[in-house]
Amino acid sequence: MTEVLSKPAAASPDAAAADDAAATADAAAREHAAWRSARERDLRTPHGWLTPAALLWPTATPARLPGLPGEWWVEDRALYTRPASGDTATLVGEHVEPDGPTSVVVGEGRSRILGTFLPQGRAAGVEHEVAVEVVLRTGRYAVRPRDPEAATRAGFDGVPAFDHDPAWVLDVPVRWYDEPDAVTVGAAQPRLVHHVEVFGEVDVAHAGTVTTLALTGSATEPTLLFTDESDEVAPWRVLHVRVPALVPGTTADAADGPAPGTLRLDLNRALNLPYAFTRFGTCPAPLAGNHLPFAVTAGEKAPR
Known part of the structure; x- marks a missing residue:
């Protein structure tokens, strides 16, 4: 008798899509873990942001x-x-x-x-x-x-952080300004201010509300300084936003990035500024209004 071998059943489209999504999530989690390791190695360097020991103000007299x-x-x-x-x-x-x-x-x-x-x-x-x-x-x-x-x-034993969550990777509308706006903001030290430029703004939608936040830094390397409602984080944090460099002749979608007219905010990469680690940081504060009216349970928590 000839034995007839049956073919394995083909995976359903839904199952294949689920497998692809799981693989993508695993890859993103591994990439994030590697990024976090690099971040902590940088903090541990001999003269990094864990090492400021004083902030001293000379006068006109030697x-x-x-x-x-x-x-x-x-x-x-x-x-x-x-x-x-x-x-x-x-x-x-x-x-x-x-x-x-x-x-x-x-x-x-x-x-x-x-x-x-x-x-x-x-x-x-x-x-x-x-x-x-x-x-x-x-x-x-x-x-x-x-x-x-x-x-x-x-005494540094790492920065506490929320687990990586792909739900906090947001593609948000961005509006770039024709000319930057010069503004003055506060600082982590009393009686200090910073003069910064606002290059654009983004709209962050969450739970039926839309919040507009200002982008500082530069048009090619924008930063987002923001506060939120979480009680586990520093008073404010920073997110360095990547502006994708597209291959000529492609669109943002083809380059696996956000759609045209949007920026990708990976809030899993929200960082503590130097002031959160020592008393001697002079970091700029966020612009007034750069507050998300909900808890951002992503990125770095307040240092222990």
Whole structure:
């Protein structure tokens, strides 16, 4: 007798679609996990955002600043430093004059690392050197030492975050401005402000309501600073929005991105700003009205 082999039943279209959706979700979750690992590696770097140990404000009179070598002062819209008698450490760097004075100028809202020094009693190596960051905020110079041995870095065990949820990946309408609007916002430190530009706005629909949020940063690298109703998150967070670079001759849909006239907001990637990790951040606050009137249970939670 000849044995007849039956063919396996073909999967139904609904089952195949479900399998494809599951595979897509798994791939997105793996990609998100890799992105989160990279984010935490970046935070752990020796002079990353876990290491600011103070925010010091020099005056017009040359004087020492707590924990730093040399004397520091402000003159003619520049910050100056020079070695001082009794120094037990030496500030070194490409632009540091060994015998002083060294001058440094940064733009409003900007910062730069001037140099590093090795505190007395520490072993040599970048893991022990303190980096000296110079910032200009609201017309005033400040010095922010970044210490790899800061308690915030030594005790860091990761950033708590919500589980990846594809429901928080939103394609939203965007309106780009012909010319950016210059606005002034608050900051994480009292008596400071930031001057930012608004390049456009997006409409976020949720539970029958639509909220319009302003985009700052730049037209090519927009950022969304926002607050929401979750009680598990920092007072405000930031989302860096990717503007897809399309292959010539294709549409946004063909490039597996949002449709024309929209931006994709992956709120799973909502981040804490530096101010959430230490008391010495000077981060800009969101524009008034950049508030989502519901809990965004996605992205990073408030640090422990």
